[in-house]
Amino acid sequence: MNATAVNKVLEVRDLCVSYGKVEALHNANVSVGEGQIVTVIGPNGAGKTTMLSAIMGVLGSRGRVDFDGSVEGVPEVERMVARGMNLVPEKRELFGEMSVEDNLVLGAFQRYRMGRRDHGQTMEEVYDIFPRLKERRTQLAGTLSGGERQMLAVGRALMAKPKLLMLDEPSLGLAPLIVREIFRIIAELRRRGVSILLVEQNARAALQVADYAYVLETGEIAMEGPAHKLADDPRVIEAYLGLGGKHQDKLAH
Amino acid sequence: MEALRIIEDEHQSLAAILHAVRYMLKEIGQGKLQPDFRLLRAMVHYLDAYPEQRHHPKEDQYLFARLKARTNEGADAIARLEQEHAGGEARIKALEAALHQYASGDRDGFDAFGRAFENFADFYRNHMLLEEREVLPLCRKHFTEEDWEAVAAGFRDNNDPMGGTRETEDFRRIFSKLVAAAPPPIGLGGGPYEDD
Numbered sequence: 001m002n003a004t005a006v007n008k009v010l011e012v013r014d015l016c017v018s019y020g021k022v023e024a025l026h027n028a029n030v031s032v033g034e035g036q037i038v039t040v041i042g043p044n045g046a047g048k049t050t051m052l053s054a055i056m057g058v059l060g061s062r063g064r065v066d067f068d069g070s071v072e073g074v075p076e077v078e079r080m081v082a083r084g085m086n087l088v089p090e091k092r093e094l095f096g097e098m099s100v101e102d103n104l105v106l107g108a109f110q111r112y113r114m115g116r117r118d119h120g121q122t123m124e125e126v127y128d129i130f131p132r133l134k135e136r137r138t139q140l141a142g143t144l145s146g147g148e149r150q151m152l153a154v155g156r157a158l159m160a161k162p163k164l165l166m167l168d169e170p171s172l173g174l175a176p177l178i179v180r181e182i183f184r185i186i187a188e189l190r191r192r193g194v195s196i197l198l199v200e201q202n203a204r205a206a207l208q209v210a211d212y213a214y215v216l217e218t219g220e221i222a223m224e225g226p227a228h229k230l231a232d233d234p235r236v237i238e239a240y241l242g243l244g245g246k247h248q249d250k251l252a253h
Numbered sequence: 254m255e256a257l258r259i260i261e262d263e264h265q266s267l268a269a270i271l272h273a274v275r276y277m278l279k280e281i282g283q284g285k286l287q288p289d290f291r292l293l294r295a296m297v298h299y300l301d302a303y304p305e306q307r308h309h310p311k312e313d314q315y316l317f318a319r320l321k322a323r324t325n326e327g328a329d330a331i332a333r334l335e336q337e338h339a340g341g342e343a344r345i346k347a348l349e350a351a352l353h354q355y356a357s358g359d360r361d362g363f364d365a366f367g368r369a370f371e372n373f374a375d376f377y378r379n380h381m382l383l384e385e386r387e388v389l390p391l392c393r394k395h396f397t398e399e400d401w402e403a404v405a406a407g408f409r410d411n412n413d414p415m416g417g418t419r420e421t422e423d424f425r426r427i428f429s430k431l432v433a434a435a436p437p438p439i440g441l442g443g444g445p446y447e448d449d
Contacts, residue, residue, distance in 0.1 A: 132433055132441045145437030175276070175439040176269035181432040184425065208262055232254045232393075 002212045004226060005033025008066070009164050009195045010055070015063035017047075017054045024050045025061070026219045032164060032197050037190050039198040039206040039227065041240060042216035048199040049090060051216065052166050055197075056080055056087045068163050081110055084163035090172055092153040096142025100133055103141050103152055107159030119159060126155040129185060147178035154185070158194070165189070166197045171205065183209050203240035207231040215240070256316065256404045257389050263308045264381045266428065270296050271374045273431070273439045278367050280436070290356040292434050292446035297352055299431065300373070301345040303424050309338045312384070315407035316392060323395045330387045337380050348373045 010032040017025040025047045032038045040048050054061035057075035065072045068083060095103055104126060108119035127134035130151045136144065141152060150170055157165055170186070171179040183205045189196060190209075200206035207213055210227040215236065223230065230236050274296050280286035317331050351369035355362035396404070434446040 132443060135443060145442055147432075147437065147441050151441075175272065176265070177273045177432050177435060177439050178441070180266060180269050181429060184429070204261070204265070208258060228255060228258065231258055 001029070002031040002033065002038065002224070004212050005031045005036060005038075007034040008032065009034050009068055010197065011066040012055060013064040013066075015051070015054055015061055015065065017050050017059055017061045024219050025054065027063070028216070028221055030055075030197075030214055030221070032195055033211075034195055035190065035193050036212060037186065037196045037198055037210045038212045038214070039200055039210035040214045040216050041200055041203040041206050042222075044201065046216045047219040048216055049168055050219075052087060052168050052197070052199055056085060056166065058087075081160075082114075084160070085166070086157040086160050086162035086164070087166045088153045088157045088168060088170065090168045092149050094141040094144075094149060094152055094156070096140065098141055099138055100141055100144070100152055101137040103156050104133070104137075104159050107156035110160055122159055122161060126158050129158070129188060130155050146174055147181070150174065150178075150182060151185075158189075162194070164195050164197060166199070168199050169201060170198070171200065171202045179205065203236070207236075207241075254393065254401060256311075256401065256408055257392060259408060260308075260312065260316070260389065261385065263303075264385065266424075267300065267304065267308075267377065268381070270299055270431070271377060273435055274370060275374065276439045277436065278370060281363065282367070286436060288355075289434070289436075289445045290352075291448060292431070292444055293352055294356075295427070295431060295434075295446055295448070297345070297348055299424070299427060300348070300377075301341075302422055305341060306422065307424060309341065311408055313338055315404045317388070319400050319404055320388070320392055320395060323400070324391065326395070327388055327391045330383055334380065334384060334388065337376075344373060344376060 008031050010030070012028060012030040015025060015028040015030075016023060028047075028051055030038070030040070030051070040051065042048055050059065053059040055065055055075065057072075057077035057080050061074055063074075065075045067075070067080065067085060072080070095106065098106075101123075104123055105119060108122060112119060127137075132148060133151055133155055136148060141149070144152060154165075154167070154170070167186070170182050174182065179202065186196065186198065187209050198206055198210060207227045207230060213225065213227040213230045214221050215223040215230065223233070223236065225233075231241070274293065277286060277288075277293070281288050313335060317335065320327065321331060348366075348369050351362075351366040355366040359365070392400075430446070431440070433441050434444040436442050436444060
């Protein structure tokens with residue numbers, strides 16, 4: 001149990017997801033406190049994306065999801081978005097034929113519909129975090145590099161001023177230089193008060209930036225604890241942090 | 254054990270820069286990329302200044318010194334690492350000289366810089382692996398709570414390695430500038446790099 005979470009933004013209890021007869025997620029209990037970065041690490045196929053999709057309501061589930069002080073039971077995606085939950089999916093899902101700025105404006109659509117017309121100011125805040133997006137604001141999103149796309153996907157999510165930002169593998173497919181920059185920005189978001197649930201295979205970087213961490217293995221939470229404690233746990237070091245092997249991998253290519 | 258995570262994190266920064274230089278050299282060699290000498294110079298400078306100002310002092314003054322006081326285990330490895338730290342200046346000078354020759358239009362400049370870089374990267378990879386595989390595990394094994402606290406306190410002070418008498422560079426800002434200017438897919442493609 002995440003005892004470090006004060007004023008829980010998210011509390012997930014006994015969440016189960018099945019694909020036919022196969023249970024992909026079994027009795028997962030996860031919570032995120034206000035202003036915290038909580039990470040879920042684990043190998044490919046462990047159920048990390050399944051978990052995020054179920055919390056968001058994109059996938060059907062059993063169990064209970066409490067978000068921002070109210071019980072959702074089984075979440076519905078439209079309601080979760082309206083209530084301030086925002087998911088940046090692994091594939092980024094941008095509108096390639098639209099400009100960078102128009103993609104950002106779309107991120108504020110829900111707030112606009114609810115009568116909050118402050119997207120101009122929010123966009124300046126996003127440009128402050130991602131100056132490169134400002135430089136490229138008139139370019140089509142489809143012409144952006146991988147790193148820029150990830151920044152635009154996160155920037156678009158921030159336009160909604162989310163109460164909880166969920167990031168699915170933000171470092172996936174990116175070069176080491178950009179990965180470090182993305183994680184620096186994630187830490188900066190926490191400094192600005194954004195609550196984040198971060199799903200990552202890059203355990204080393206995720207544990208470095210997070211306050212609390214869960215290890216998901218074959219659909220179940222196998223371990224949990226403050227991120228710095230998990231980073232020092234011999235089982236985590238052996239299974240997920242390697243013994244310096246990352247450098248060798250990176251330098252060999 | 255926050256100290257070990259900081260060391261490993263700093264290794265990741267250095268490894269990311271080495272990866273970026275290697276990628277750019279490969280692309281230049283294949284005629285797909287024009288060299289941005291300011292960017293290459295800034296990356297080589299980072300590889301010099303960051304370890305010298307921020308990284309090695311933490312290891313030598315706090316981690317290794319403490320470990321030596323606790324045990325003889327790993328003494329050979331530590332002696333080698335300290336020697337390698339002391340020889341840092343000569344290694345980086347060789348790399349800088351090769352880059353200067355290349356930027357000056359020397360006929361063999363590109364190949365010579367490539368060779369100098371490979372030597373440097375090989376050295377650094379082995380150096381970091383020796384630390385992570387042999388010496389840091391010994392710290393985990395032998396350090397007491399008191400050791401970890403002393404090392405953590407030392408690391409906090411080391412944010413300014415000269416104890417408040419010298420301004421160090423803002424490496425976080427420099428790193429972001431390098432990422433912004435480096436060509437895609439390793440960077441954001443906002444180059445050419447502009448010096449401050």
